[in-house]
Amino acid sequence: MFRSPLLILLPLALSLAACSSPETPQDAAPRPALVVQPQGADALMDIFPGEVRARYEPELAFRIGGKISRRLVTVGDRVEQGQPLAELNAEDVGLELDAARARLASARADHQLAASELDRYRPLLERGVVSRSQFDNVESRFQAAEAQLKQARAQMDVARNQAGYAVLEAPENGVIARRLAEAGQVVAAGQTVFVLAVDGDREVRIDLPEQDVDRFQVGDEVTVELWSRPGDTFPGHIRELAPAADPASRTFEARVAFDNDPVGAELGQSARVLVHGANGEDTLSLPLAAVTADDGQPYVWVVDPASRTLRKTPVKTGAYHAERIPVLDGLAADAWVVAAGTQVLREGQKVRPVDRQNRPVHLNGADGE
Template identity: 60%
Template sequence: MLRHAWSIALPAAAALLLAACGQETAPPAAPRPALVVQPQPASAVADSYPGEVRARFEPELAFRIGGKVSKRLVEEGQRVKADQPLAELDPQDVRLQLQANRAQLAAAQANLALVQTERERYQKLLDRQMVSRSQFDNAENLYRAGLARLKQAQAEADVAGNQADYAVLRAPQAGVISKRQVEVGQVVAAGQTVFTLAADGEREVVIGLPEQQFARFAVGQPVSVELWSQPNQRYPARIRELSPAADPRSRTFAARIAFDSSKAPAELGQSARVFVAHEGQPALALPLSAVTAEQGQAYVWRVDKDKRLQRVAVRLGAYGADSVPVLDGLAPGDWIVAAGGHVLREGQQVRPVDRSNRDVDLAAKE
């Protein structure tokens, strides 16, 4: 029995010994390479806001009386001249009102002629002492009342005549119909906007400013404008007007940007971009791929002198096409991981490399 047990135990021990000899300690994982860059001076970096070229003066046109639209004479986008008819109301009601006022005017004129004759007759009788003074005073009062009634009827007839003219809406000046808000057959009230006219003359750019940055803008602040039709060509401009209240839907504040020169080739409806430079702060720029965000907080991965990663929260400006200005959180000499930040972790050791996959000396500047 003992011999049998040894015959089983010895092969098993030999197998365990051989297995232990075959296992070697795994070498530590090599640090993963990480593309790093340093923040670059962003003197040319500025916040940019998309906008649209509009006319400086955009009056909203409306009828001065209410009624049913019988004719619409222009279309949206059509150029019009000063005093050109734009739309007409059904004139039947205003014509009837004008006829009624003219009839009242005629009645007032006839009444005045009658009381004037009576007054003159009573004046002669009074001179002969054939009537009392009170009878003459009564005739005098009737004459004065008739005269006042004639003036009232004349004014009402003039108003009715004006309202007949108000049935035709005319352009106050030359320009382009930028918006139409009426159709034939529609009943409109007095003062209801029918057309919006983009008047000829100065052109401006309308943009929306975010409420978290609204405090840094002021009327008269210099900016620059780039038109979509003129890429890489910026025109000097300034903020002419800031809205005191935010738009209830977009929560942005409207701003109107005026060109410093009338030579800017800006046409109605063109797309534009307004650039606002940063003041009083050294802006640094990073590639867009270097920035990651979590729960609304932007951050980057900084490589320390031991080649370990540190997560650093940053405050950013407006995003550009391929870079973003960093307003707070970084120093010019920091080394930042340029891509792949979503797979990194705090304290992880990396091997910094440049875009040519060469090792980077963190003690040297890029």
């Protein structure tokens, strides 16, 4: 049977189309790529959240043990020096005071009797009516009575002080920061009842993880920013660093003092401490998203300025920071690096560089578009 030439050529054209090579990445339209250049070591920064605290926070406790009968203040109350904060049940110390008064009265009476007896025996000794040994016994009883009177007076002073210790008073002007006991609770001598935030200097308390604490020392300069005043930063320094980790959180407490005049920070305000992590003047840094790894070897995608194609570039990195990572070797300071979507890129892929506002970036030495 006779076949049309069109039917013969159609399968041939289809087979030739199937054998043609697919479109290469270089032939595809350039995809946009967010690019950045490395920044200096000053861009490296760790951020630690903190809380505004008073520089001096004494723990207030009774000097004697007993049952708390009244609590006169609570957390947040402003107190003045000498103001009563809590009271113990004073029944026992009152009885001790009464007993001390009775002992003092008895010792005073014994002393008066011994003194009068000594006065009677002295002229008798001079006239030879009594012997010297008899007079020495009377004089010895007088000296013993005098010593007992001094002891009774000292015990009276102690009992009077103990009665005064039943009232816990504020040692300075300030604000009650914490309350650790309640009315009806039995406390021991020295057990903390309140924590007082003394008026005056303010500072920021932060917690440092144990893997980072070796980087810090007292006197290191930092920057403080209050959450209520974003963008308004204050210079500060590490004033105090705990020598041991907290047993619960396994972090090291640090206190950051403000270097300038009072900043108007209130107790309990949230703050954050920014610590510059420079590793040397020549150290570069990149955003965390710009660095990826293949079999444990970190690398970045560098854009060739002339061809606008990607080149996989191995780099040596340092310790990761909060938002950036230091690049110690393998990257030039003027290189353009892809900072997002690095996991879907390919070697030799052509891209269209843009910034974070999706605006075209003109690379140095690029041919332009």
